[in-house]
Amino acid sequence: MATPDSAEVVVIGSGICGALAARKLALRGVPVLILEAGPRIDRGRIVAAFRNSPRKGDWMSPYPYSPWAMQPQYKPKDNGYLIQAGPYPYPAEYIRVVGGTTWHWAAQAWRLVPNDVRIKSLYGVGVDWPMTYEELDPWYQEAEEILGVAGADNTGSPRKHPFPLPPVADPWSMIRFRERLAPVYPVVANTVARNSRSYDGRPACVGNNSCQPICPVNAQYLGINAVEAAEAAGVKVRADAVVYRIEADAKGRIAAVHYYDPDKTSHRVTARQFILAANGIESPKLLLMSTSSKYPNGIANSSGMVGRHLMDHPSSSLTFYADEELWLGRGPQSPSSINTMRDGAFRSQHAAYRLDFTNISQVLSVTEALIAEGVYGPEFEKQLRWRAARQCNVKNVLEVLPNPDNRITLSSEKDALGIPKPVAHYSIDDYTRRGAERSKQDFAKIAELMGGTGLRYSPDGQFANNQHITGTLRMGDDPAKFVTDGFGRAHDHENLYMCGTGVMPTAATMNSTLTAVALALRTADHMVPAKSSGADNGGAT
Amino acid sequence: MKSVNTARGKVEPVDGCATPASRPDGPIDPARRKLLAGLVTAYTASLVPWALAVPVTDAGHGAFVALSAILAGKRVLNSVLGQRLHAALVDIEPGFDADCQALLKQIEAQQIDPAKLQGALDAAHSSLAPLPRKLMRAWCLGLVGDGEATRCVAYENALDAVMVADVLKPPTYAYGPYGSWSNPPAAKGGDEHGNA
Ligand SMILES: Cc1cc2nc3c(=O)[nH]c(=O)nc-3n(C[C@H](O)[C@H](O)[C@H](O)COP(=O)(O)OP(=O)(O)OC[C@H]3O[C@@H](n4cnc5c(N)ncnc54)[C@H](O)[C@@H]3O)c2cc1C
Ligand code: SF4
Numbered sequence: 001m002a003t004p005d006s007a008e009v010v011v012i013g014s015g016i017c018g019a020l021a022a023r024k025l026a027l028r029g030v031p032v033l034i035l036e037a038g039p040r041i042d043r044g045r046i047v048a049a050f051r052n053s054p055r056k057g058d059w060m061s062p063y064p065y066s067p068w069a070m071q072p073q074y075k076p077k078d079n080g081y082l083i084q085a086g087p088y089p090y091p092a093e094y095i096r097v098v099g100g101t102t103w104h105w106a107a108q109a110w111r112l113v114p115n116d117v118r119i120k121s122l123y124g125v126g127v128d129w130p131m132t133y134e135e136l137d138p139w140y141q142e143a144e145e146i147l148g149v150a151g152a153d154n155t156g157s158p159r160k161h162p163f164p165l166p167p168v169a170d171p172w173s174m175i176r177f178r179e180r181l182a183p184v185y186p187v188v189a190n191t192v193a194r195n196s197r198s199y200d201g202r203p204a205c206v207g208n209n210s211c212q213p214i215c216p217v218n219a220q221y222l223g224i225n226a227v228e229a230a231e232a233a234g235v236k237v238r239a240d241a242v243v244y245r246i247e248a249d250a251k252g253r254i255a256a257v258h259y260y261d262p263d264k265t266s267h268r269v270t271a272r273q274f275i276l277a278a279n280g281i282e283s284p285k286l287l288l289m290s291t292s293s294k295y296p297n298g299i300a301n302s303s304g305m306v307g308r309h310l311m312d313h314p315s316s317s318l319t320f321y322a323d324e325e326l327w328l329g330r331g332p333q334s335p336s337s338i339n340t341m342r343d344g345a346f347r348s349q350h351a352a353y354r355l356d357f358t359n360i361s362q363v364l365s366v367t368e369a370l371i372a373e374g375v376y377g378p379e380f381e382k383q384l385r386w387r388a389a390r391q392c393n394v395k396n397v398l399e400v401l402p403n404p405d406n407r408i409t410l411s412s413e414k415d416a417l418g419i420p421k422p423v424a425h426y427s428i429d430d431y432t433r434r435g436a437e438r439s440k441q442d443f444a445k446i447a448e449l450m451g452g453t454g455l456r457y458s459p460d461g462q463f464a465n466n467q468h469i470t471g472t473l474r475m476g477d478d479p480a481k482f483v484t485d486g487f488g489r490a491h492d493h494e495n496l497y498m499c500g501t502g503v504m505p506t507a508a509t510m511n512s513t514l515t516a517v518a519l520a521l522r523t524a525d526h527m528v529p530a531k532s533s534g535a536d537n538g539g540a541t
Numbered sequence: 542m543k544s545v546n547t548a549r550g551k552v553e554p555v556d557g558c559a560t561p562a563s564r565p566d567g568p569i570d571p572a573r574r575k576l577l578a579g580l581v582t583a584y585t586a587s588l589v590p591w592a593l594a595v596p597v598t599d600a601g602h603g604a605f606v607a608l609s610a611i612l613a614g615k616r617v618l619n620s621v622l623g624q625r626l627h628a629a630l631v632d633i634e635p636g637f638d639a640d641c642q643a644l645l646k647q648i649e650a651q652q653i654d655p656a657k658l659q660g661a662l663d664a665a666h667s668s669l670a671p672l673p674r675k676l677m678r679a680w681c682l683g684l685v686g687d688g689e690a691t692r693c694v695a696y697e698n699a700l701d702a703v704m705v706a707d708v709l710k711p712p713t714y715a716y717g718p719y720g721s722w723s724n725p726p727a728a729k730g731g732d733e734h735g736n737a
Contacts (some may be wrong), residue, residue, distance in 0.1 A: 054684055054691035056712075076689045169720035178654075196720070207716030216713050280718055329709045331722030361712055367701040371677045374659025377588075378614035380677075381704050388705055389726075 002424055007033035007160035007236070009527070010257060010271040012243045015100025016513060017499040017520040018277030019226035019235075020146060022523035024235035028436075030532075034230070035259050035269065036242040037278070041211025043224075046103070047216045059213035060093060061106045067416045068262040069096040069242055080282070083411045083423040090426035093467045094279055098239050101467070101511065103280065104213035105324070106334040107220045109149045110142050110354075110510030111157035115343045119506060123347040125431065126401045126506045130477050130486030132159075132521035136454075139518035143274070147221040148199040152189030158341045164324040168196045168205060171331035171359050173392065176324065178336070181449050185338045185442075187357070192495070193221035193514075194332055194457035200386070210334040220332075243420050246290040246299045246496070254299070254496045260417050273495045273527055275424070277520070279312070280469030280502035282515055284408045285422045287473075298466040300473075300490035305483050307409060309402035309471035311507035313462030314428055315356075316436045317395035323451025325389040341439070342509045351435025352510045353396040355442055362391040394446050395464070398432050398507050402471055429465060436463070450528035470510040473502035475519075488523035497523050575599070581607050584650040591616050595623075601638025602627055604645045607678075610671055611655050612647065613680050613700055617693065622698050629685045629694050644669045 009025055011018045014350035019285040022032045023097035041064060049062035058075040065073065066201040072082040072092055080091055115122055117136075141161050143149075150165035167189035170178070179314040184346045194211070215222070231237060231308040245258040247268075256270045276283050284307035289380040290299040300306060338355035346352075366387040375383055400406075406427060410420040440457065447455055458464070474480030479491035488503050499520035578586070579595035580603035580637055581587055594611035597603040597617075605627045610693055631637045646670070647653070662670040678684050685693030696702070702711040708726045710716050 026720050050713060051696045052693050054693045056682075056685075056696075075577050076691070076733075169723045171722045175723065204719040205709075208720045209710070209716065210712035212605060218717070237710055243577050275636055287668075325726060327708050329712070329725040330716055330726060361709055362710075363701050363709060371674055371681065374673065375656075376614065376673060376677065377655030378610040378612055380612075380681075384701065384704050403576055424628070 003037045005033075005267060007031050008271060009033070009273045009275065010035060010269055011235075011275040011277055012257060012283070013037075013100065013276070014098050014223070014237055014239075014275060014280035015279060015500065016102045016223040016225050016226045017101070017108050017516050018275060018339060019223060019230045019503075020143075020233045021275055021277065021497075021499050021520040021524040022516055023230035023233045024227065024521055025528055026230060026235045028119055028528045030528055032230075032235045032238045033269065034235060035056055035229075035243050035257065036098050037096070037237050037242040037282075038066055038071075038239065039064065039069075040098045040198075043102070043214065043216070043218070046214045047210075048212055050210065060095070062213055063097065063103065063251070064369075066096065067264070068240065068260065068264075069417045070421070071096045074216075075106055079314050080413075081415070081420055081421055083413065085409075085423050085425040086427075088427045088463075090310070090424040091465055092281055092442060092468070092469055093104055093422065093465075094281070094314070096282075098125055098237065099222060099227050102221075102223040105222070105513065106212050107215075108149060108190050108334050108509070108511040109144065109151075109193040109514040110155070111159070112136070112508050112515055113321060113339075113343050114158065114512060115158045115347075117506035118349060120445060123345070125348060127474075127476065129505050130482075136515075136518055136522075139522045140514065141242065142521050143207075143514055143517040147193035147514070148195055148202070148224075149191055149193050149198040149514070150189075154188050155191060156187070156342060157191075163191070165196045165263075167201060168192060168332060168335065170327075171335055173328050173359055174325035174336040174357060176322075176326055177357060177392075177450070181323070181338075181446060184445060184449065185340065185343060185355075187336050187338055190334055190337055190356075191514075192332070192334065195219045205332055209329050209331065209333055209359070214359075215319050216254050220367070228396045242419070243286060243449065244289065244417070246258045246274070246286060247495060247498070248292070248295060248299060253491055254493050260419075264417055269462070273305040273497065275499055275523070276473075276499045276501040279406050279500055280472045281422050283426075283500060283502050284472040285410065285420070288408075288410050289420060298497060300492045300494050302424075303480050303483065305404075305474065305481065308404045309474050309505075310406040310408055310424070310426060311400040311402060311468075311470040313397045313401065313466040313467060313468050313507060313511075314432060314461055315395040315397055316439070316458045317393055318440075318447060318458070319391065319393045319456045320447045320450070320452035321387065321390040321525055322392055323453070328359050328392055329363065329388075331359060333358065333360045335359045339443070341442070346438075347399075349426050349431075349434065350438055351399040351401075351432045352509050353398045353435050353439055355439065355446075356395050356397050358393050358395070359390075363388045366391060393441060393448070396436060397466060397509055397511075398439075398463075400432050400507050402474070403427070403429065406471075408472055433461070447488040467512070468501060468507065470501050470504045470507040470512055473498045473500070474505045475503045476505055487526040489526070497527060562644055575603070577603050578672070580604070584649045585611065585645065585651050588655065592618070594621055600642060600648060601631075604638065604641035605630075608641055608648075608673075609676055610660075613674055614655065615700060615704070618680070619698055619703075622695055625694055626679045626685065629692060630679060632689075633686050640669055640672050644672050670677050
């Protein structure tokens with residue numbers, strides 16, 4: 001039996017982008033309802049579940065799985081939710097719970113570099129953004145103040161105001177990388193949503209080294225912090241509400257959305273304005289599913305661009321033993337990068353990239369390797385300590401260009417509620433592969449400067465995925481080529497907005513979330529402009 | 542900060558995954574107590590002299606303890622954890638004790654060096670070849686069972702964490718006050734553990 005319901009603004013998805021857009025609107029006096037597919041979860045239980053998990057290397061393993069809100073899972077076996085059409089696999093990972101995927105992000109909170117928004121004009125590749133970097137600066141600043149971003153000014157992304165927090169203290173391993181690579185490479189502290197001192201009621205980092213899959217102490221900003229802040233501002237959040245249809249009226253305005261509860265009872269919710277923020281895969285899926293005689297290709301899809309131009313950041317890597325004890329695993333997981341290849345004239349020829357150093361403890365992988373090798377007796381402990389102290393890794397984070405054939409479509413297979421599963425069509429083109437090839441020079445040089453031995457390159461042509469789902473709702477001025485306008489409003493529906501990494505027209509070389517949050521705040525501001533400027537900026541102290 | 546843990550990150554396990562089905566983590570019944578020394582040959586005694594005083598319940602448990610000591614090459618093995626791992630392994634595979642006894646017998650009879658054990662078993666296509674890895678996986682990663690049936694019996698006490706405990710905390714446990722990780726790692730024992 002359907003339960004009618006309504007709000008001024010309905011937001012679909014309680015991830016960091018949806019929740020912070022909702023909060024901003026609520027601070028401006030707008031009644032907002034968030035519909036969230038997944039359940040509420042508890043941090044303490046996730047920490048305990050991780051400690052008890054038989055798969056410590058699988059960051060999904062501590063998170064609950066809800067049959068009504070399926071999410072891609074690959075271990076211990078593929079749950080078959082995200083269907084792979086190839087030619088290259090796209091094993092996306094996201095969490096459908098209140099707060100969304102940033103429950104287990106690494107909190108790298110990078111800005112673009114200015115030229116990222118003009119790669120078509122400057123380098124003849126990809127597409128330009130419908131805004132300048134300068135236009136984004138205040139929204140970045142607002143996002144950084146909410147998230148509590150720590151960083152230094154040497155990252156290549158200019159800013160008008162200082163970071164809210166000083167950079168997080170370097171782990172010893174990264175101090176050594178910085179010192180030893182200095183003649184050739186500047187190693188910079190990552191800009192991160194991780195507290196370098198207590199901030200906004202959350203404590204400073206204490207180095208648990210489990211940022212992925214869960215920060216036990218709330219030192220890293222997560223989507224759940226955004227949800228709690230939204231609720232404090234008056235936003236209502238309805239968990240376990242799986243939106244399965246967006247309904248347009250005769251004039252093309254969105255009239256309502258329909259959701260299932262876990263029992264598959266259908267509910268219809270009306271609103272004056274809507275924000276779709278269900279992430280770069282679930283959002284286009286929902287638009288494509290919402291077909292009608294007037295919209296046979298789905299909502300917001302007169303251009304046929306919904307779900308297309310799927311991008312992410314593939315990585316190849318080098319693992320080696322340094323010639324001194326670094327002991328990765330002391331302090332946070334994602335401390336440092338080399339940014340020198342994020343921009344340059346070479347972008348007309350090959351992909352730009354960031355070089356990323358991990359500080360994840362190597363004990364698990366070394367132990368697994370020693371057991372696999374059959375090393376027993378006193379040699380085991382000796383080798384474990386030697387390798388865990390010296391093993392280190394550098395990876396590239398490669399730009400992928402927008403390609404309409406890389407896309408999300410609907411499968412004929414259905415989930416438990418009868419909702420189509422998403423299909424990923426993905427490939428990694430020569431532009432990106434040339435970037436990967438170029439980065440091998442850097443890998444080799446870095447290993448040389450660190451006295452590296454036992455060099456293990458990831459196999460040629462094989463890439464790990466970084467889970468930055470980009471491009472599927474891309475923004476741009478031309479309604480024939482883009483899904484939303486420069487403010488995230490659907491070209492086809494004046495009261496439908498989209499937030500999340502999906503709206504980004506290109507992927508550039510930085511983890512995408514900070515940019516998506518900045519754009520989401522800008523979208524909310526566009527929907528309901530401030531009466532007096534700056535009244536609701538920041539919110540963190 | 543509702544449901545947020547302390548800075549030390551202490552969280553009680555909430556589900557049964559860390560506990561094997563049977564839970565023999567109390568002291569061994571004195572009436573059944575034997576010492577490992579009575580169950581092994583001189584060759585095993587020479588490999589793991591420190592393990593000889595470990596109390597065991599029977600020959601099967603004794604073989605498990607002896608093999609564990611040989612494989613892990615660790616002076617002190619946590620005997621309470623050993624009982625839990627043993628119970629979990631037997632629970633999964635009823636023939637586990639018999640396999641342990643057979644492998645121990647083979648090591649003793651052929652005086653196999655632990656460093657060469659896996660190679661020897663693989664070369665002989667022995668049906669016991671998977672056993673050392675099962676034991677090491679249990680002790681070092683706290684894991685027993687395969688695929689979806691894998692269970693986690695230990696984390697903080699697993700040997701991989703214990704062997705580096707002077708330098709690292711297992712992930713989810715606080716390393717220390719903010720910034721303490723910027724200091725050089727103060728590993729105890731340095732050269733004893735060798736530079737390969
Ligand atoms: C392991 C890992 C590490 C990462 N590390 C970083 C990092 O360091 N830096 C970075 O920038 N990014 C990182 N990311 C990416 C980051 O998590 C995402 O960019 C971010 O979560 C996107 O936010 P979002 O709000 O758009 O989507 P999400 O966080 O995915 O939230 C979307 C929400 O919508 C809900 N939803 C979905 N479908 C429906 C529906 N039909 N009805 C109602 N609700 C629905 C979902 O349940 C979810 O709560 C990482 C990702 C992973 C997996
Ligand atoms: S290192 Fe620990 S305290 Fe710091 S952010 Fe990561 S998990 Fe949280």
